[in-house]
Amino acid sequence: MPTPTAVRAAAAPPGTAAAPLHGLIGRWFDENARTLPWRDPGCSAWGIMVSEFMLQQTPVARVLPVWEEWLRRWPEPAALAAEPSGEALRAWGRLGYPRRALRLHAAATAIVERHEGEVPAGREELLALPGVGTYTAAAIASFAFELPETVVDTNIRRVHARAVTGNALPSPALTAAEFKLAEALMPEEDTKRWNAGVMELGALVCTARSPRCGECPLLDRCAWIAAGKPEPHYVPKGQAWAGTDRQVRGAMMAVLRKAEGPVPRSLLLGTVDLVHDGAEHAVEIAKLQALGASDEQLARSLDGLLADGLAENVPAGVRLPA
DNA sequence: AATTCGGGGCC
DNA sequence: GGCCCAGAATT
Numbered sequence: 001m002p003t004p005t006a007v008r009a010a011a012a013p014p015g016t017a018a019a020p021l022h023g024l025i026g027r028w029f030d031e032n033a034r035t036l037p038w039r040d041p042g043c044s045a046w047g048i049m050v051s052e053f054m055l056q057q058t059p060v061a062r063v064l065p066v067w068e069e070w071l072r073r074w075p076e077p078a079a080l081a082a083e084p085s086g087e088a089l090r091a092w093g094r095l096g097y098p099r100r101a102l103r104l105h106a107a108a109t110a111i112v113e114r115h116e117g118e119v120p121a122g123r124e125e126l127l128a129l130p131g132v133g134t135y136t137a138a139a140i141a142s143f144a145f146e147l148p149e150t151v152v153d154t155n156i157r158r159v160h161a162r163a164v165t166g167n168a169l170p171s172p173a174l175t176a177a178e179f180k181l182a183e184a185l186m187p188e189e190d191t192k193r194w195n196a197g198v199m200e201l202g203a204l205v206c207t208a209r210s211p212r213c214g215e216c217p218l219l220d221r222c223a224w225i226a227a228g229k230p231e232p233h234y235v236p237k238g239q240a241w242a243g244t245d246r247q248v249r250g251a252m253m254a255v256l257r258k259a260e261g262p263v264p265r266s267l268l269l270g271t272v273d274l275v276h277d278g279a280e281h282a283v284e285i286a287k288l289q290a291l292g293a294s295d296e297q298l299a300r301s302l303d304g305l306l307a308d309g310l311a312e313n314v315p316a317g318v319r320l321p322a
Numbered sequence: 323a324a325t326t327c328g329g330g331g332c333c
Numbered sequence: 334g335g336c337c338c339a340g341a342a343t344t
Binding site (some may be wrong): 051052053054055056057060063097099100103116130132135136139153154156199202203207208211237239260264 | 338
Binding site (some may be wrong): 057059095096100173209210239241304308 | 326330332
């Protein structure tokens with residue numbers, strides 16, 4: 001934790017302690033930034049917003065093809081809002097956390113209703129949209145509208161933790177002190193380049209597992225290096241996966257995405273064997289049944305999907321929302 | 323502050 | 334096989 005004096009010094013404009021950071025990271029970013037479609041100067045605010053939703057907890061490599069398809073199919077919020085949410089869920093594919101697709105669809109609807117179909121630029125208007133939290137609101141305001149918002153994501157937190165504070169990893173959850181530090185480090189100008197640059201440095205060099213310190217522009221002034229690369233203060237506890245409701249829900253969603261129409265409840269709940277000859281979603285059903293979930297877990301998971309609006313009941317069974 | 327919520331690729 | 338990834342919403 002830097003002293004208040006250090007933070008104030010870091011906050012000062014060119015000529016003081018933190019100014020070199022801006023130049024070092026800015027120049028590094030200019031040379032090393034990946035070419036990503038949502039960074040193209042011609043990319044719309046909507047395109048940037050879609051990317052931010054997809055990138056919540058999902059790596060860039062997996063987002064790219066889905067993002068391309070979405071923007072081709074729904075080039076503006078109104079196009080998505082005009083379709084049933086089930087289409088958004090189907091097109092979401094295997095990106096994970098499908099409630100994000102539901103919220104993005106709801107956000108597009110809200111944009112049509114409240115903002116004449118245009119992605120709003122203001123922080124408060126963005127925060128009021130479904131699925132937009134502090135990070136995403138700041139990211140859209142900064143990357144799409146070049147407003148001086150302080151963007152703090154997992155990459156940026158890690159770079160700050162190491163380079164400035166001297167810790168191997170940031171705390172498990174964003175703290176007020178971390179946000180204050182991020183605000184203090186913001187340059188007076190080129191805030192978009194700064195936000196994107198620190199994030200990119202965290203993604204490509206200052207990575208969580210095996211940081212490539214030899215390629216880092218901050219090597220000579222990294223507090224973590226100076227401290228001798230101390231180990232993390234805590235052990236991150238991994239997320240359980242095998243056997244969880246999330247795994248069962250995911251397998252059920254895969255069935256619903258693949259199916260053309262409603263899927264009989266008995267098939268999802270495993271109360272009947274797979275008797276459909278040539279059913280187009282037979283493989284997905286088999287994967288679901290292979291999980292060996294209990295009757296209670298199957299019922300609980302399906303109820304959860306219905307309660308969350310990820311699926312809906314019709315007389316013939318269960319399907320994606322129409 | 324702690325939980326829940328997907329899924330895949332890499333060390 | 335654990336770990337990580339441009340988080341948000343709920344409790």
